[in-house]
Every structure is written in structure tokens, then in C-alpha cells.
Amino acid sequence: MNGTAANANGPAAICLAFLLASGAVLGIWRTCTGGVPALPWKDGFAEWDRNAFVAFNGLLQRLAGRRMVSNSKNIDCVRLDNGQLALGSVLRPEGLRQKAARDIARSLRGVREALEPAGTPLVFVLCPSKVPPGGIGLPDGLEDEDNVLGDLLVAALAEEGIECLDLRERIAREGLDHASLFFRTDHHWLPAAGLWAANEIGAFLAERHGLPFEPAVTDPARYRSRRLGERFLGSFGRRVGLGYAGTEPFDAVLPHFRTDFVFEVPGGAVRRQGPFRKAFLRIPREKTPPWDSRLYASYIGAQQPVSRIENRRGGNGKTLCVVKDSFAAVLLPHLAIQYGKIVFLDPRVDARISLFASIREERPDAVLFILNPNSLIRRNGFFTRRFLFPGDPASGAGAQPSGGGVGSAPSPADGKGFAVVPALHDDSLPAKGSP
Amino acid sequence: MLFTSPVFLFFFFPVAVAAYFAIPRRLRSVRNAWLLAASFFFYWSGEPRFTAVLAASCLVNWAAGLLSAPGRRFRHVFLFLAVASNLALLIVYKYAGFAAEQCNGLFGTSFRIPAIALPLGISFFTFQAMSYVIDVHAGKSPPRANPLDVALYVVLFPQLVAGPIVRYGTVEAEIRGRRETWSGFSAGLCRFAEGFAKKMLLANPLGIVADSAFDGADWILPAVGGGGAFLAWLGAVAFAFQIYFDFSGYSDMAIGIGRMFGFHFEENFLHPYASRSVSEFWRRWHVSMGTWFRDYVYFPLGGSRVRTSARLLANLFAVWFLTGLWHGANWTFVLWGLFHFVLIAAEKLSGTAKRVRGPLLSAVGWVGTMSAVLFGWVLFRADSTAGAFRYVGAMFGGHGVPFASPAAFLLFRENAPLLAVSALLSFPVAPALARRADAFCVSRGAKAVRSAVRAAWLVFLFLASLSFVAKGAHNPFLYFNF
Numbered sequence: 001m002n003g004t005a006a007n008a009n010g011p012a013a014i015c016l017a018f019l020l021a022s023g024a025v026l027g028i029w030r031t032c033t034g035g036v037p038a039l040p041w042k043d044g045f046a047e048w049d050r051n052a053f054v055a056f057n058g059l060l061q062r063l064a065g066r067r068m069v070s071n072s073k074n075i076d077c078v079r080l081d082n083g084q085l086a087l088g089s090v091l092r093p094e095g096l097r098q099k100a101a102r103d104i105a106r107s108l109r110g111v112r113e114a115l116e117p118a119g120t121p122l123v124f125v126l127c128p129s130k131v132p133p134g135g136i137g138l139p140d141g142l143e144d145e146d147n148v149l150g151d152l153l154v155a156a157l158a159e160e161g162i163e164c165l166d167l168r169e170r171i172a173r174e175g176l177d178h179a180s181l182f183f184r185t186d187h188h189w190l191p192a193a194g195l196w197a198a199n200e201i202g203a204f205l206a207e208r209h210g211l212p213f214e215p216a217v218t219d220p221a222r223y224r225s226r227r228l229g230e231r232f233l234g235s236f237g238r239r240v241g242l243g244y245a246g247t248e249p250f251d252a253v254l255p256h257f258r259t260d261f262v263f264e265v266p267g268g269a270v271r272r273q274g275p276f277r278k279a280f281l282r283i284p285r286e287k288t289p290p291w292d293s294r295l296y297a298s299y300i301g302a303q304q305p306v307s308r309i310e311n312r313r314g315g316n317g318k319t320l321c322v323v324k325d326s327f328a329a330v331l332l333p334h335l336a337i338q339y340g341k342i343v344f345l346d347p348r349v350d351a352r353i354s355l356f357a358s359i360r361e362e363r364p365d366a367v368l369f370i371l372n373p374n375s376l377i378r379r380n381g382f383f384t385r386r387f388l389f390p391g392d393p394a395s396g397a398g399a400q401p402s403g404g405g406v407g408s409a410p411s412p413a414d415g416k417g418f419a420v421v422p423a424l425h426d427d428s429l430p431a432k433g434s435p
Numbered sequence: 436m437l438f439t440s441p442v443f444l445f446f447f448f449p450v451a452v453a454a455y456f457a458i459p460r461r462l463r464s465v466r467n468a469w470l471l472a473a474s475f476f477f478y479w480s481g482e483p484r485f486t487a488v489l490a491a492s493c494l495v496n497w498a499a500g501l502l503s504a505p506g507r508r509f510r511h512v513f514l515f516l517a518v519a520s521n522l523a524l525l526i527v528y529k530y531a532g533f534a535a536e537q538c539n540g541l542f543g544t545s546f547r548i549p550a551i552a553l554p555l556g557i558s559f560f561t562f563q564a565m566s567y568v569i570d571v572h573a574g575k576s577p578p579r580a581n582p583l584d585v586a587l588y589v590v591l592f593p594q595l596v597a598g599p600i601v602r603y604g605t606v607e608a609e610i611r612g613r614r615e616t617w618s619g620f621s622a623g624l625c626r627f628a629e630g631f632a633k634k635m636l637l638a639n640p641l642g643i644v645a646d647s648a649f650d651g652a653d654w655i656l657p658a659v660g661g662g663g664a665f666l667a668w669l670g671a672v673a674f675a676f677q678i679y680f681d682f683s684g685y686s687d688m689a690i691g692i693g694r695m696f697g698f699h700f701e702e703n704f705l706h707p708y709a710s711r712s713v714s715e716f717w718r719r720w721h722v723s724m725g726t727w728f729r730d731y732v733y734f735p736l737g738g739s740r741v742r743t744s745a746r747l748l749a750n751l752f753a754v755w756f757l758t759g760l761w762h763g764a765n766w767t768f769v770l771w772g773l774f775h776f777v778l779i780a781a782e783k784l785s786g787t788a789k790r791v792r793g794p795l796l797s798a799v800g801w802v803g804t805m806s807a808v809l810f811g812w813v814l815f816r817a818d819s820t821a822g823a824f825r826y827v828g829a830m831f832g833g834h835g836v837p838f839a840s841p842a843a844f845l846l847f848r849e850n851a852p853l854l855a856v857s858a859l860l861s862f863p864v865a866p867a868l869a870r871r872a873d874a875f876c877v878s879r880g881a882k883a884v885r886s887a888v889r890a891a892w893l894v895f896l897f898l899a900s901l902s903f904v905a906k907g908a909h910n911p912f913l914y915f916n917f
Contacts, residue, residue, distance in 0.1 A: 008873075008882070012890035013621030016628055016897060021453070023445035053898075053905030060899055068849055070643050141845025241906075 051241070059243025067139050069240045077240050080137035084184050085234065085245060086130035087146075087374060097149045105156035108369070111355070112162055120359075120367060121209045124157055124164045125201055126150055127327040127372035130187040132178040133168055146373040153373065165204045167197055185245040186234020187374065188296055191253040194330030195220060201331075202338045205366055212316035217337050225251045228283055232295045250295040252281060253334075260312040261336060265304045273312075280333045299329045305350035306358065308343050309336040316340065321364035323347065323355060325375040332370075348375065436480045438688045439634060439904055447477065451592075452695065456615070463611060467587055470696065474592035478555070481596070485554035488524070493586040495520055496564040500571040500578040500585060510572060517568040521561045528557055533764030556596030558761055562727055564589050567603040569731055576607050584610050593692035597685050599703040599723035602730075606698055613697035623694030625889075628897045630687025635900035637857050638681035644850050645674035649816055649826065666843035667830040671809050673850070674816050676857040679708065682721070708861035711800035712788035713778040713807055724761070728754050744784060751780050762815070767823060771814040778807050 061069050067079045078086050112122045131137065135144025150168060157164045171178060181193040189197075199218040206213030216222070232250035233242060254277055261279035264271040272279045283298050300307065315338050322328065322344040336342050343362045345353050359367065436443050451473040458466045479486040499517030503510040526534075528551055535546040567585060570576045579585045587610060594601050648662065648670020686703035693700045707719035717725050729738075736750040752773075759772020782788040791800040810827060817823035829836045847854075876885040 007618045007621060008886050008889060009621035009625045010617070011886045012628070012893040013624040015890050015894045016624050019894070019897060020444060020449045024449035027445050050905045053902040056898065057902035057906050060902065064852060066849055068845075070640075139845055141841035141843070143842075239906075 054239070055242035057243070058241025058245065061240065062244045068142075069244065078138065078142060080131070081139075082137055082179055084130065084137070084179060084182065085240070086138075086187050097145070097152055101149060101152035101156040104153060105160040105162060108157065108162045109160040111367070112160075114356070115359075115367060118363075120364060121205075122162065122367045123205070123208075123369070124153075124162055125197075125368055125370040126154065126164060126166045126168065127197070127370065128168045128171055128178070128181065128189070129373050130182050133172070150373040163208065165201065167200060170200050183232065183234050183296075184248045185232065186296065188234065188326060189330065191251065191299065191330040192220070192225070194299075195223060195253050195334045197331050198334035198338070201335060201368070201370075209366060211318050211365060213338060214316070218334060220253075222256050223253050224256045226254055227251050228295060228298070234296070252277075252283075252299075255337060258313070259337060261333075262310040262312060263300060263307070264310075265301075265307050269304065270301070270307075276333065276337075279309075296326075296329060300333060301329070303349055304346065305353045306343070306345050308341065309333070310341050311336055311339060314340060318365040319343070319362055321345075321355070321358055321362055321367045323367075323369045323371070325371050327372045327375075328370045436477055438685065439631065439900075441904060442480075444901075444904070447473070447480075448692075455696065460615070464583075467610065468583065470592075471583055471587045471590060474587070474590040474595060477592040478590065478595060482555045484552070485557075488554055489560060489590060490586070492521070492524065492560065492564055493589050494582060496568050496589065497579065497582040497585040499568045501580070503568060503572040504578040505572075505574045514568060514572045518565055521565045521568075525557060525561050527551065528554055530760075530764045559598045559600055560589050560595060562600050562724075563594075563603070565731070566600070566727065570603045576603055579610075591693070591698070593689040593696075593698075594700060597682070597689070598721075599686050599689060599700055600727050601700050601723065602727070605701055609698050615695075615697040619697060620695045623691040623696075625893055626691030626694060627688045628691075628893045628900075630684040630689075630691060632896035632900045633680045633684030633687065633860075635903045636896070637853060637860070638677045638679075638684060639903065640853055641673045641850065641857065642677045642681070644846055645670050645677050645816065647846060649674065649818075663837045663839040663843050664830055664832045665839035666846065667826060667836070669843060669847055671813050671816075671826075671830065672854065675708075675809055675812050676854065676861070678812065678815075679704070679861065680857065706861065706863045708805065708808075709801075709863065710804050711791045711797050712782055713775060713804055714782050714788040716804055716808060717775070717779070724758070728758055732757060739783065747783065748780055751776055751783070755779070766820050767814055767817055770820055770823075771811055774807075774811050774814060 058069075069077045080086055108122065108124060115122050129146030129150065131144055131146055133144070133147045133150075135142070135147065138144060147168070150166070154164055154166050171181070176196075181189050181196075183190060195218060199215070202211075202213040202218060203215070205211040228250045230247055230249045232248050233245060259276040259279075260274065261276065262271070262273045263279045280300050281298055282301070284295065297303070300309075309332065315336070317340040319341040320335070320339055320343070322332065322342060324332065324344050324346055325348060328344065332342055332344060341362070343358050343364070345355060345358060347353060355367075358364075436447060438444075451470075455466055455469055455473075458469060460466070475486060475490070478489055482489075496517060499513050499520075501507075502513035503517065507513070531551060532548050535548045538544050538546055539548070567576075567588060571578045588601070588603060588606060589595075591601075591606075648666050683704040690700045690702070701723060703721060703723050705719040705722065707716050710716035710719055733750055733754045736753060737746065738750065739747055741747050741750065755772045755776030756769065757772070758775070759769040762768040762771070787800075791797055813826050813830075814820075814823045817826055825834075828834060832838065872885055876882045
């Protein structure tokens with residue numbers, strides 16, 4: 001090229017060319033040396049680069065004073081007045097919430113009616129949303145969608161005769177500080193809150209259904225808190241990056257008494273046996289960057305459709321079947337201390353799994369749906385689109401989700417819908433105690 | 436392949452540039468062949484199915500250029516055939532479905548509505564190809580004997596999929612005789628970075644605001660949401676900035692890349708939101724398309740040098756109907772074009788555009804022009820004409836829409852800095868500041884400091900833009916749809 005270097009754009013062009021060229025060289029080198037399995041530029045960046053840029057992006061958003069960080073108009077991370085991060089969105093139609101609440105309640109009525117002959121109770125446990133009831137702390141203009149949906153759902157469940165344990169109401173009744181139950185950088189609750197919730201659920205099932213409950217077992221005084229590092233960056237903190245959210249401590253809560261569990265994921269993917277910590281906790285290495293640590297998932301993981309916990313010390317000898325979302329990750333291990341066995345299903349991971357296959361196999365003493373309002377409508381739509389609505393055209397079936405009719409329910413293996421309804425009409429559903 | 440995608444930024448672009456400059460300058464044909472191959476790869480990576488269509492278009496227009504040059508027999512016939520084949524390509528891929536739908540609706544016919552995918556950039560490359568044949572036929576440019584030269588003009592990757600619509604005469608000499616210089620390369624790369632930043636830092640975030648208002652248009656109605664008239668105005672303004680910074684950002688990137696390779700494309704945007712009349716707006720907005728229609732449609736029809744006002748109106752109508760239709764097979768685009776026809780016809784017949792003098796009239800002219808442009812963008816952005824009218828109604832509180840809502844104010848508060856920067860950059864502020872800096876920095880040391888500051892600023896903008904790419908943020912290119 002001709003021309004002189006003495007032009008105003010020269011230094012800038014050199015810097016920009018260096019950035020582009022070094023990105024290209026790095027990408028080619030990584031690919032050639034097999035450092036990454038695919039072209040690093042195929043889906044954007046190698047993981048480290050991406051996280052560094054996301055951290056920088058978070059810093060820019062923070063400096064710009066933004067309280068809503070959006071990837072699109074539908075997914076927003078919102079900073080509450082107290083600095084905590086939550087989910088939020090603008091302009092959600094009211095009608096959609098009401099329909100979702102009604103549909104979920106109707107579907108659960110079908111489940112309850114199917115369980116009635118066996119005398120198996122069904123309880124819906126509503127976990128609290130990160131946003132306190134009333135939307136306290138949300139920027140003015142954002143609606144408290146989770147709690148509004150939660151309220152609608154509690155009312156709809158009552159109409160359909162479904163038992164509901166509203167943990168939000170328990171938090172208020174016990175005067176707990178809502179914010180102290182949650183991570184600062186994530187919408188999930190703390191392991192200590194999971195222990196508290198396990199206690200509440202155990203007490204509820206004992207009071208209403210006579211399932212044995214020993215309060216001393218979940219007495220927080222018998223547990224020790226162990227800090228697993230100051231490196232937790234929540235799932236939505238990861239999305240907005242280190243520069244926006246920073247890190248926070250992750251304190252695991254461990255029983256200070258003898259325990260013995262088997263935790264397994266059917267299919268042989270995972271089988272761990274031993275005391276609480278050995279069976280449940282898989283802690284990422286110290287050197288793992290905070291954005292990749294996934295410390296929250298170190299409690300029994302979060303990405304398996306079906307899992308099972310067996311309490312080898314016996315517990316109360318009862319079996320629970322639980323449909324759960326990520327909020328159950330830090331709750332179920334503590335609940336398992338009380339019970340003999342817990343089988344849990346996560347339809348977010350695989351909508352083809354069958355609740356009733358598990359019921360037939362395990363013959364539970366109670367079926368619980370432990371979910372937070374966020375899972376019900378916004379994030380995956382699994383409840384509304386696939387999980388409980390086999391009558392929805394999207395699921396490929398035409399039957400109404402009611403326990404009454406048999407109709408043209410889909411096959412459990414058709415891969416289109418979570419097979420609640422077909423199994424509802426399966427005569428082989430055994431009564432508890434039958435051989 | 437988007438200019439803003441990692442595969443372009445960190446693979447295609449550096450490799451294309453490095454290999455190009457690794458070829459000795461004296462081997463111009465080899466450099467051109469490399470650029471052509473890279474351009475076809477660029478297109479193939481996004482539209483593998485239609486790469487053959489693009490190649491065929493290049494060949495047909497190359498042959499048509501040879502056959503319709505002055506002195507050839509039946510050259511008018513070949514020109515007609517070339518233009519007809521280019522238009523046929525557009526009609527088949529872009530308008531066939533729309534035409535069948537309208538026929539079925541109007542005349543009760545039952546034509547099958549074909550589901551034809553729109554080849555990327557078809558509106559741009561067919562117009563460029565037509566420009567070549569028409570200019571050769573008119574004797575303005577000699578025909579190219581080498582088909583690769585014509586192909587390079589049509590397919591050159593910087594302007595292939597979203598313009599600017601480069602006229603053949605603009606780059607005719609540079610295809611064979613351009614000079615790549617360090618000053619041109621560095622200016623081009625900086626221009627690319629500026630366009631990248633416009634797109635990622637302004638257009639995309641404001642696009643989210645616009646989408647919230649437009650896609651949730653039903654929610655503005657009080658029965659459902661309650662976003663209010665304020666949200667409707669906010670969405671319209673946000674879209675006006677989004678489309679400007681999106682398209683002008685892309686044009687900056689295209690012009691910048693062209694400059695790096697020694698091509699000088701004409702400017703496509705000249706601060707259109709500083710216009711004081713609609714006529715002036717169209718001299719500043721999407722200049723390459725405006726001049727194309729002017730030179731190849733308006734002037735051949737007689738332009739404004741016609742005897743009667745009726746003829747003038749007919750000419751204007753033809754141009755603006757086609758301008759609207761060029762943007763897409765939808766009545767919203769046609770209405771948008773005709774809306775501008777009405778405004779420009781009114782200005783031409785009344786002579787108001789020429790009478791805008793002095794600060795007061797200029798201010799009034801600016802407000803009137805921007806209002807008209809804003810309503811035009813509502814037509815342009817809406818999914819349907821009914822939706823557009825409903826949206827405009829909401830802007831004025833129709834259907835009982837409230838004035839505002841907390842959600843609308845929240846969106847405004849969050850995006851106020853972006854809106855302010857966008858408004859500022861819509862005027863020629865940056866060039867004025869650059870001129871001031873040039874005048875101020877006369878000593879060698881001052882010039883070095885200025886260059887260093889500019890380098891730091893551009894690197895910051897580049898990295899900031901890149902952070903949005905890494906985050907996988909909302910990243911549509913609006914003009915890819917046309």
C-alpha cells in the first residue's frame with residue numbers, strides 16, 4: 001500500500017487491525033490445536049472470551065445506570081432497589097396470567113382425581129419469587145408478574161380443590177426477611193432457605209396427611225454452614241456478567257449428624273452413596289472462573305429429567321414423588337433426611353418423562369409439585385405448552401386435561417407431550433399397599 | 436454472514452483482507468479474482484441455495500452489456516430483455532406471493548400462493564446489475580469483455596446484501612485501476628468500526644424499545660395493557676433512530692470495507708434527520724436508492740421538466756409507488772411510498788421546499804418534516820395497514836388510550852441516554868467536532884495526541900460493540916429484509 005503513516009486514522013487502524021487479526025489467529029490456532037471442539041467463531045466465542053466480554057458488557061450497563069438488562073424484549077434481568085437481581089419484564093397481558101393459572105389448576109385437578117383412588121395426596125408447593133409480594137423493590141413501571149401469577153394460581157387451585165402450601169405466606173407469617181432468603185446475584189434461594197422450606201413441607205405433610213415428621217432432624221441448630229468460596233455468580237448474574245453483578249459467597253448447609261444416602265440418576269449417569277456431602281454435593285474446583293462454577297447446581301445438579309434419592313438410614317420410611325424446578329435443588333436433599341425415598345422429575349429438561357410411570361413404579365405416599373411462579377409461565381412454558389396441557393394443539397392431542405374423560409390422549413412415548421393425561425386413565429395405577 | 440457476526444469479524448474479514456494484500460499489487464486480476472471468490476463465499480455462507488441465481492444474474496447481465504452496447508444490432512431488444520429478466524427475478528422471488536394473494540382477494544381467483552424464500556440482497560444486486568446494462572446501453576460506460584469484472588461489480592461483498600446500491604459508473608474505473616493506500620485503508624477500517632458501533636450500541640438497544648411498542652401494539656389499548664400514548668410516541672421515535680443507525684451503520688461498514696480495498700462508494704446517508712423538507716430528507720436518506728430511481732425511472736419519464744402538473748404528478752407517483760414496493764411486498768410499504776409521494780408532490784407544487792429560509796422557517800420546516808417522517812416510519816414498521824392506523828390512533832389517545840403508563844416512563848428512563856446520543860448524532864455534530872479538532876491540533880504533538888485519543892475511543896467503541904455480540908444480544912439488520 002502506498003501512502004504515509006501520518007494520518008489521523010493510522011493509530012486507530014493499527015489497533016483495530018491488531019484486534020481483528022489476533023482474534024482470527026487465536027481462533028485458527030485453537031481450532032488447529034483442538035483446544036476447542038468446534039470453530040470458536042461458529043457460535044461466537046470460546047467460553048473464556050465470551051465471559052470476559054459479557055463481564056465488560058455488564059460493566060458498561062452498570063456504568064450506564066441501567067436497571068433492566070435485556071437480551072431481547074422478553075428476557076430482562078432487573079436490579080431491585082436493594083441491589084439484588086431478579087427477573088422482570090414490561091407489559092405482560094393480564095389475560096395470559098389468568099389463563100395460565102386456570103389451566104394449570106384444571107390440569108392438576110386431573111392429577112388429583114387420578115390419585116384419589118389410591119389415597120395418595122397431591123400438594124402444590126408454591127416457592128417464593130425473588131421479587132417480594134407487592135413488587136417491592138421493582139423499578140416503577142415493572143409489574144410484579146410472579147406474585148400476581150402466584151396469587152392467581154393459589155386462588156385457582158383452591159377453586160379446583162387442590163391443596164396448596166404457599167411458602168410466600170409462610171415467610172410473611174414467620175416474619176422472615178425476604179431478601180435474606182435469596183442470593184444477591186441470582187433469583188434462586190439460598191441453601192439455608194431450602195432447609196427452612198424442607199422443614200415447612202415436612203410439617204405440612206405431617207399435619208395434613210399424617211406423614212411422620214421429626215422437627216429435630218431439620219432443626220437449623222443441628223446444621224453447619226460451610227463457605228464454598230466467594231465466587232458465586234448467579235445464573236442471571238452470569239448473563240449480565242461479573243462487571244454488573246460481582247460475586248458473592250456460596251454457603252452450603254450441612255447436617256452435623258450421621259447421614260447415609262444414595263443419589264442416582266436412572267440410566268447409570270450418576271450414582272453416589274455416602275453421607276450428605278458426599279452423596280449430594282459436587283463442588284467445582286477453586287480455579288473455575290465464577291461464571292462457570294454453577295455452584296447452585298452443585299446440589300444434586302439441575303439438568304436431569306428423573307432422579308432418585310434413597311435415605312439408607314430409613315427416615316420415616318415414606319416415599320415422595322416430586323415434580324420440581326431448579327428451586328428444589330437445595331431443598332430436596334434436606335427433605336430427603338426426613339423421608340425414605342424421593343423420586344423427582346424435572347419436565348423442563350425432558351417433557352417426555354412420565355409422572356405416572358414413576359407413580360406406578362414407586363407407589364409414593366404423596367405427590368408434590370414444588371415450583372416457583374417463574375417456571376410456570378415465563379421461562380420455558382413447559383407447564384403451559386407441554387407439561388400439563390395435553391389438550392393444547394401444541395402437544396398434539398385433543399383431550400381436555402380433566403380426570404373425567406378418556407378421549408384421544410397422546411401416547412406417553414409420542415415425544416410431544418408430558419404424559420399426564422394418558423396415565424390418568426391407565427387402570428394399572430396401583431393403590432398404595434397393593435402387591 | 437452478518438458484518439456483526441463473530442465469523443465475519445474474526446475469520447472472513449481478516450482472512451479476506453490479509454490474503455488480498457498478500458497478493459502483489461501488480462497482479463490486479465488475481466486480487467480481483469480473490470475478492471470475487473471471497474464475495475461468492477460470503478454470499479454462499481448465508482444463502483447457499485441462491486448462489487447459483489446470483490452467478491446466473493452476473494452472467495446474463497455481462498452478456499446483455501456486450502449485446503446492448505452502442506453500435507450493436509438489436510441492442511434495444513437486448514436492453515429490454517436484460518431489464519425484463521432482472522425484473523422477472525425480482526417479481527418471482529419477491530412479489531409473486533403478494534400478487535397471487537391480492538388477485539385471490541380482489542377477484543376471487545384461487546391462485547396457489549407460492550412459498551418462495553427471498554434471496555438475500557436480491558433488491559440490491561438486481562438494481563446494480565440493471566445499472567450496468569442501462570449505463571452501457573446509454574454509452575455512459577463501455578461494456579466489460581471480462582465477465583469477472585462485471586461479477587465483481589455486482590457481487591462485491593461489502594455492498595452485496597444491503598447496499599449501498601453502487602452505480603456502475605462509480606466504480607467502473609476502480610475495478611481495474613484502483614489504488615489501495617494506507618490512508619484509505621485506515622480511514623476505511625475506522626469507518627467500519629464507527630458503523631459497527633452505530634449498529635450495536637444504538638440501533639440494537641433502541642430496536643428493543645421499538646419492538647416493545649410495536650409488537651405489543653394491542654397492549655397499548657387500555658383493555659389489555661395500558662402502555663399509553665407516550666409509549667406509542669417513544670416506540671415511533673426509537674424506531675426512527677433504530678432504522679437510521681441500523682442502515683447507516685451498515686452503509687458505513689460497507690463504505691469502509693470498500694475503502695480498505697481501494698473502492699470509493701458514494702455516501703448513502705447525509706444526516707437525513709437534519710432535513711427541513713421532505714424533498715431534502717430524500718436527498719439525504721438512502722441516497723443510492725434515491726438517485727437510482729431518479730436516474731433510471733424519474734428522468735426517463737421526463738422528471739419535473741414536463742408540461743403539465745398532471746404529468747409531473749404521474750411521474751412522481753410512479754417513482755414513489757416503486758420506491759415503496761421495492762422495500763417489500765406489503766401494502767404498508769406501498770402506502771409508505773405513496774405517503775411520501777403526497778408530501779413531495781405538495782412541496783413541489785407549492786414550492787415550499789425552496790422557500791424554507793431563515794431560522795424560524797427552518798425550525799418549522801424541520802418540525803413538520805420530522806413529524807411526517809415519523810408517521811411514515813409507523814406505516815413502514817407496522818405489520819399491517821390496520822395496525823399502522825391503530826398505532827397512530829394510540830399516539831393521539833384514540834380508543835381511550837391513556838396518556839402514559841409507568842412502564843412507558845421506565846422504558847424512557849432506561850433509554851434516555853441512548854435517545855439523547857442518537858438525537859445528537861443525527862445532526863452533523865461529529866464531523867463539526869472533527870473539523871474543530873483538526874483546526875485546533877496544528878502542531879505535530881497535538882496531532883499525535885488527537886490520533887491517540889481517536890484510537891483509544893474507537894478501540895473502546897469496538898470492544899463495547901463486541902461485548903454485545905458476545906452476549907448474543909438482539910441483532911437484526913433491518914434492510915436485509917428488503
